[in-house]
Amino acid sequence: FFSGHVVAQTTGQLFLAPPPSHGRPCHQKLSLARSVQTSRPRASTWSHKMSSATGPSRLATLAHAFSSALAGHPLAELPDCDGVGARIVFGTTDADFEYLSGPMQPYPFIVGPEDVKSLLRLSSHAEIMDFIGFEVEWVRGKIAEGNEFRAILFDVESVVQAGGQGLISPTWDNLVELVESESAAAAAKLRPHLPALKETSYADLVRKIGYDVEKDMSPQEKAKVATFEDYAQHGDGSLGHARAFLRHTLKCTALFAGDGYTRTEAGVRGTREYLVKRLPVSALLVAQIVELRP
Numbered sequence: 001f002f003s004g005h006v007v008a009q010t011t012g013q014l015f016l017a018p019p020p021s022h023g024r025p026c027h028q029k030l031s032l033a034r035s036v037q038t039s040r041p042r043a044s045t046w047s048h049k050m051s052s053a054t055g056p057s058r059l060a061t062l063a064h065a066f067s068s069a070l071a072g073h074p075l076a077e078l079p080d081c082d083g084v085g086a087r088i089v090f091g092t093t094d095a096d097f098e099y100l101s102g103p104m105q106p107y108p109f110i111v112g113p114e115d116v117k118s119l120l121r122l123s124s125h126a127e128i129m130d131f132i133g134f135e136v137e138w139v140r141g142k143i144a145e146g147n148e149f150r151a152i153l154f155d156v157e158s159v160v161q162a163g164g165q166g167l168i169s170p171t172w173d174n175l176v177e178l179v180e181s182e183s184a185a186a187a188a189k190l191r192p193h194l195p196a197l198k199e200t201s202y203a204d205l206v207r208k209i210g211y212d213v214e215k216d217m218s219p220q221e222k223a224k225v226a227t228f229e230d231y232a233q234h235g236d237g238s239l240g241h242a243r244a245f246l247r248h249t250l251k252c253t254a255l256f257a258g259d260g261y262t263r264t265e266a267g268v269r270g271t272r273e274y275l276v277k278r279l280p281v282s283a284l285l286v287a288q289i290v291e292l293r294p
Contacts, residue, residue, distance in 0.1 A: 104227075107277060131271055133256070196239055211240065
């Protein structure tokens with residue numbers, strides 16, 4: 001129900017503002033021969049070399065391919081996507097698109113370099129959202145509320161250069177380590193439930209705990225698991241609160257499988273996904289934004 005339109009190129013500042021004087025010029029080629037890795041074992045190591053067409057021109061080509069496919073005119077030859085990540089962001093004002101996620105999502109999910117090219121083969125917004133693990137009714141609800149959706153294409157190396165932690169593969173085990181890095185107390189409550197989370201489907205978990213953490217929690221109960229600190233201080237240590245914490249703090253929806261890949265609503269494995277630290281889009285040095293239009 002959407003087509004694509006390239007609305008902006010970021011070069012250190014959002015919407016074509018000039019780069020800051022202390023930053024690297026957007027036209028300068030980036031040296032990306034080294035591996036992207038973090039100091040923590042939970043983070044995925046992504047080793048890549050960018051092509052000679054690095055920087056804004058290559059991302060502009062990718063953005064054009066993306067918008068062309070959504071407009072029903074896919075390119076015969078898809079461009080190189082090596083080292084490029086994608087994040088789908090939604091909002092109602094320009095301010096909602098200044099970061100990779102909203103303030104209540106400290107670690108947004110992104111599409112990794114392995115699967116950005118797969119996005120370029122999809123012909124509709126609905127296909128994209130299904131492929132990256134969003135439920136159709138949730139998407140329709142956001143559209144009904146007046147939200148716009150935009151795809152941000154960026155060089156994954158810039159996540160590290162901007163002070164992030166690299167790409168984190170969202171497996172169940174890695175989630176516990178990520179939580180540990182933010183709050184030892186929260187991890188202590190979550191870790192005992194790891195076996196049950198790994199072995200129990202979401203539908204079976206709902207039956208086991210007696211409620212759906214996405215739909216049935218009161219605002220007061222959600223507030224107990226809304227952040228790392230809230231869960232550490234107010235979570236009751238139950239399996240229900242453990243799964244609710246993952247849903248409302250790390251945004252692991254009912255479709256989350258815990259193996260590093262998204263799932264469609266039909267249960268088909270989709271794209272490989274990663275978590276990254278929430279960063280402003282302007283910190284990514286060079287990015288392309290494709291507006292997904294009705």
